[in-house]
Amino acid sequence: MFDSGIGGLTVVRELLRQLPDERLLYFGDTARLPYGTKSGETVTRFTLEAAEFLREHDIKALVVACNTASAYALPALQERLTLPVVGVIESGARAALEATRNRKIGVIGTSATVASLAYHRAVERLATGVEIVAHACPLFVPLAEEGWTHHEVTRLVAREYLTPVAARGVDTVVLGCTHYPILKDVIQEAVGPQVRLVDAGEGTARALSERLEAEGLRAPKSASPPEHRIFLSDLLPAFRATSERFLGQKLPPVEVVHWQDERWVRV
Amino acid sequence: MFDSGIGGLTVVRELLRQLPDERLLYFGDTARLPYGTKSGETVTRFTLEAAEFLREHDIKALVVACNTASAYALPALQERLTLPVVGVIESGARAALEATRNRKIGVIGTSATVASLAYHRAVERLATGVEIVAHACPLFVPLAEEGWTHHEVTRLVAREYLTPVAARGVDTVVLGCTHYPILKDVIQEAVGPQVRLVDAGEGTARALSERLEAEGLRAPKSASPPEHRIFLSDLLPAFRATSERFLGQKLPPVEVVHWQDERWVRV
Numbered sequence: 001m002f003d004s005g006i007g008g009l010t011v012v013r014e015l016l017r018q019l020p021d022e023r024l025l026y027f028g029d030t031a032r033l034p035y036g037t038k039s040g041e042t043v044t045r046f047t048l049e050a051a052e053f054l055r056e057h058d059i060k061a062l063v064v065a066c067n068t069a070s071a072y073a074l075p076a077l078q079e080r081l082t083l084p085v086v087g088v089i090e091s092g093a094r095a096a097l098e099a100t101r102n103r104k105i106g107v108i109g110t111s112a113t114v115a116s117l118a119y120h121r122a123v124e125r126l127a128t129g130v131e132i133v134a135h136a137c138p139l140f141v142p143l144a145e146e147g148w149t150h151h152e153v154t155r156l157v158a159r160e161y162l163t164p165v166a167a168r169g170v171d172t173v174v175l176g177c178t179h180y181p182i183l184k185d186v187i188q189e190a191v192g193p194q195v196r197l198v199d200a201g202e203g204t205a206r207a208l209s210e211r212l213e214a215e216g217l218r219a220p221k222s223a224s225p226p227e228h229r230i231f232l233s234d235l236l237p238a239f240r241a242t243s244e245r246f247l248g249q250k251l252p253p254v255e256v257v258h259w260q261d262e263r264w265v266r267v
Numbered sequence: 268m269f270d271s272g273i274g275g276l277t278v279v280r281e282l283l284r285q286l287p288d289e290r291l292l293y294f295g296d297t298a299r300l301p302y303g304t305k306s307g308e309t310v311t312r313f314t315l316e317a318a319e320f321l322r323e324h325d326i327k328a329l330v331v332a333c334n335t336a337s338a339y340a341l342p343a344l345q346e347r348l349t350l351p352v353v354g355v356i357e358s359g360a361r362a363a364l365e366a367t368r369n370r371k372i373g374v375i376g377t378s379a380t381v382a383s384l385a386y387h388r389a390v391e392r393l394a395t396g397v398e399i400v401a402h403a404c405p406l407f408v409p410l411a412e413e414g415w416t417h418h419e420v421t422r423l424v425a426r427e428y429l430t431p432v433a434a435r436g437v438d439t440v441v442l443g444c445t446h447y448p449i450l451k452d453v454i455q456e457a458v459g460p461q462v463r464l465v466d467a468g469e470g471t472a473r474a475l476s477e478r479l480e481a482e483g484l485r486a487p488k489s490a491s492p493p494e495h496r497i498f499l500s501d502l503l504p505a506f507r508a509t510s511e512r513f514l515g516q517k518l519p520p521v522e523v524v525h526w527q528d529e530r531w532v533r534v
Contacts, residue, residue, distance in 0.1 A: 031305065139413060142408075153406075236304070237382075
């Protein structure tokens with residue numbers, strides 16, 4: 001699994017629950033995060049480099065947990081890798097279509113994800129006559145990382161971003177960034193209790209599961225729990241506490257790697 | 268001049284005013300920003316790579332406009348480069364010592380800058396018996412980039428961060444991040460009108476000017492204005508508007524470079 005940082009651990013949480021026998025290699029590009037404020041071209045370049053690292057570790061399938069990376073780099077990844085590649089956007093779009101009754105769907109995400117129109121395209125591939133109301137929420141990531149999950153400031157920011165989305169009459173909102181499930185309570189409050197929030201994590205784990213099943217790649221039931229590995233390109237002192245908040249449990253040991261001479265080097 | 272992004276343009280503004288005949292090469296590492304949330308080791312590595320780019324362009328002096336880069340990488344830069352290297356922290360410390368009456372100085376900056384204790388060390392080198400009250404304000408950078416310079420949210424965040432700083436009785440606060448001058452009004456409101464805000468930009472331009480003078484490196488008076496160049500490692504659509512807000516005037520054309528095979532490549 002690849003993510004620009006540690007937000008993808010909210011997807012890992014779901015994955016460990018649904019696929020307890022699969023061994024997970026997680027790579028978070030913490031040295032170059034965030035991706036959501038950068039150009040599509042840079043996001044694609046960084047994502048291809050990260051995928052290369054995981055491919056060298058002999059993975060059988062790749063999950064792109066980062067919405068921004070999924071929005072820009074999925075076609076390039078699918079073209080270059082011969083293994084199954086699952087992004088979060090298609091799963092998010094699918095889950096939103098299952099949830100909506102009035103066919104008006106809100107999508108919130110980083111500036112780059114919203115600018116990509118990737119959710120619009122994913123929904124259009126799956127259904128017609130659906131209205132999408134997309135809105136970038138650039139302050140949500142720093143607020144989640146600051147740990148202000150129920151702070152008055154976060155409430156105010158959520159109202160500022162989401163009141164116009166709710167006013168358009170959406171009955172479903174896709175949390176189009178892996179950080180956002182952390183802010184679920186405040187987001188729900190801002191859009192109102194009648195709106196359903198859709199988190200791509202659950203759907204992504206399901207999509208991966210189906211894909212592994214279809215390709216005969218599911219791991220056999222194991223007596224001992226599989227040994228997961230976590231690689232990051234930068235290690236911060238505060239990282240463990242934030243990560244365990246995202247993951248909802250203790251983390252395995254973390255290995256740090258740097259991008260040097262067009263390859264990843266252990267440090 | 269090097270910065271992690273475009274915040275350094277607030278320093279450029281001062282530099283163009285004080286040194287109108289000098290030709291400026293600005294490099295902003297926008298592909299890997301922000302530096303302020305990353306480890307000292309990663310900040311140093313990125314800064315040395317950026318300095319290498321500017322050195323290849325035959326600069327006569329280097330200004331490190333980014334506080335976080337100055338906090339961690341200045342000794343390594345001074346060791347590797349044979350040219351004058353001016354950081355923002357020493358200038359900021361000097362300006363704060365000139366401004367304070369009660370010798371209690373507040374320092375606000377990114378998490379990495381505050382954790383480095385670089386302002387503590389700079390003040391200790393220059394004076395004794397000075398109390399430093401340092402506080403990290405990680406949400407200020409995203410708020411400045413969102414353009415919420417006078418927003419109610421920004422006021423609330425500023426109160427949350429700065430009330431404890433003001434309560435310690437400081438009479439001077441150093442804006443220890445190049446983004447913060449953009450939020451000056453709100454910061455002033457939060458600390459109260461009796462507190463003097465010190466912006467390292469003005470002092471840095473003065474320090475550079477003195478250093479160039481001392482080394483006989485000042486450019487001669489020129490009839491035509493010098494041709495400045497701006498290099499960025501990522502180009503965002505919204506970049507120009509934000510940059511011109513930071514710089515306070517029109518920008519020269521921007522050139523984009525990527526870090527590849529241990530060197531910077533024009534794209």
